[in-house]
Amino acid sequence: MHLRSLPEEHRETYREFLNYAFRPENGPDWSDERLPDPESYHPRGFYDAPPDTPVEDLDAADLRTVCAFYDFTARVRGEWHPLPGISAVASPPPARRRGHVGAMLDDLLAEFRDTGRSLSALWPFEYAFYRRFGWATANNYAKTTVPPDELAAVAADPAGEFVRLDADDWARVEDVYAAAATEDLAVDRSEGWIRHRLFRGWDGDPFAYGWERDGDLRGYVVYDVSGDRESRTLSVGELVAVDAEARAQLFRFLRDHDSQVDEVVLSSERESTRLIDGLTDPRAATVEIKPGPMVRIVDVPAALEAVSFPGDAACDLVLAVRDDRCDWNEGSFRVAVGDGAASVESVGGDADPDATVEIGALSQLLVGARSVEALARTDRLSVAGEETAGALASVFTERDPYLREGF
Template sequence: MADYRPIPDDREIFHEYRSYAFRPEEGVPAYDPDEHETVRDARGDRRGIFAEGDDRPRTVCRHYWLEARVRGDTYPVAGLASVATPPEFRREGNVRELLAGSLEEYRDRGDRLSILWPFQYRFYRKYGWDTANRIVTHAASPDVFAFARGADEGSFRSLGADEYDVLEPVYNAASEGLALERDERWWRHRIFGGHDTDPFVYVYERDGEPAGYLVYRIEREEGTRTMGVSELAAVDREALLALFAFCADHDSQVDRVELRVSETVPVRELARDPDEIDTSLENGPMVRLVDVAEGLPALTAGEADAALEIEVEDPLVDWNDDRFVLETTDGTATCERAGDGTDGGPDAALDVGALSQLAVGARSASALASTGRLEADAETATVLSGLYPEDDVYLGHHF
């Protein structure tokens, strides 16, 4: 019988599994605590699936205990990462057991959501996770951003990790939908450091107050030097233009600027020569409700009175695989299992992945209905759209 439990403090096994799963072309490098247990690597709690009487795990993962804002309110969430199984233990259902055990632990902790960065979307979608947001990369010559010069009067200065708190108000203002809360360690070891090459971080200030910032590296590949912006945030249009101008002012140093941003950042809309910008789109992380009965009322945004029966299909945990009655009255929401006495069909039916997207604002009810992910009439879809309006969801960094 499989047993989900914490992994003893044997980090060499965890290192071995991760190396084989994610970097097999490099072999399994010898475990070196100084190299493989940095502050960034040491974060998170390790879990595994063990066969009865076996001290070597069949599959492993790491949990990050985080907080996230959804429409302005903060909730506990769990980041799931480093799911790895050696080849001799694959096709035995170990990952399924690991994911189910993880969700049970999250539920016991009171975590509202689970977030992960998948190696393959199809793999995790069959277990109930679905895309939280997409990431856009805009690439162009720095000259393409020259239109933004002179748009605003302010100044830039370089920041070190000790000044991370200068960026917090800008990050908070620019992240109004689903976004992770960042503590000091996150800023220091995810944004300012924790990489092979630490980035440059510049803040844009007006009258001494931060109004924007960008995080970037300059890399050379095959004779082309690129300014790769991994994070860009601004409190208003003028500050955003100032950030674009800052990129343009690197025209003597780089051949190309690449901006990795949310779909809501209007790069092509503001540019005078959008045809000169190469834009690509990729899926970002995936999100999943941990407990429908607890999560749906907590994440409700609308204040309209409503009563809906919602049938949810969950392929992994039985506490979500049921019909629920969602009621909202005077801005207060409740969600309970419908029980066996329910007559007739539900008002709405969808799988837990689609419901998760709806709950956090990643997709609207009408969008889910148009692609067959939500079964509901137009009136019900309108009610759901009011209760769970589409929002700006952007999670751009791995744990």
């Protein structure tokens, strides 16, 4: 079996796999012809056929499982790096529990390595499933449910103007997003991504409104409304503002729906954003902390050498990496860091390691999702002594990553 780019003539079978995996309640004849962002979306098929089979000779009947990835560029430790976002992992019932998904992911990671993509991300259907393959949680997010009138406490006095936005406003929206989304793991959004993913929805297109001051767009909110006349919910998919004033104006916009909806749900706020603290009655809101997307290092030497570390960080140690899926990562590496850069070389199994780390934990350290101190209290990171722990902590400083994209 082997992984191949999906031929266009196999797209219908591909859709059937996805529909059954993610929307079985719609039945076998359901179809949605709307495609994801064509600029960055790369579907793949895992075929039960010899690897050297010409594309024109591949048969859709030989598809066993499918996946895709978005060719993102994201900020990692303050700089832009490739971050393919894996999506659409699906297999039909006859092909399940045969190891096909694991083998397909192995092939996909090998493709990423061969094409210079040293870090990857995904949203799991089940966290334990993907932990087995080396992915680990990158960030949490907060889901806040609040009656709209309670937002009066965090809403601004009327100023500026609210305007309806559509996909042709993508450049203005991108300017707001780029100014506001300065955190690690923020994605450098393309026109296609904004048009296809922000302004379109699988079950219907959302509303999008922006707040302007003197014609300058300063923030926007994307949302939909569900329910009926008896009970409605306004669900915010994304709220982005360049400053506190714009954010307060967007809360005013949401508050002014108090005659229409019973609750407002902000479904994917940063965990560090504490809307509840600004409410007059914090008990009126419910905040749920949810696990977010997962990340995985594809190629340890390439990933560590690609990013920039603090200028005063220093270490020279042997790091043993455990990776059950990627044999090129399994083993010991000499890691030397100085002047903000790392050099990494394999040293085989002869040198005694100063620290031993599981690939998912190393991925979290790389993006700053967990601290050395926190991971050293688990069985995922073992450190020989305090000096080594201090050296690692100087390199892998904890940050506040937030990958907000759904894919």
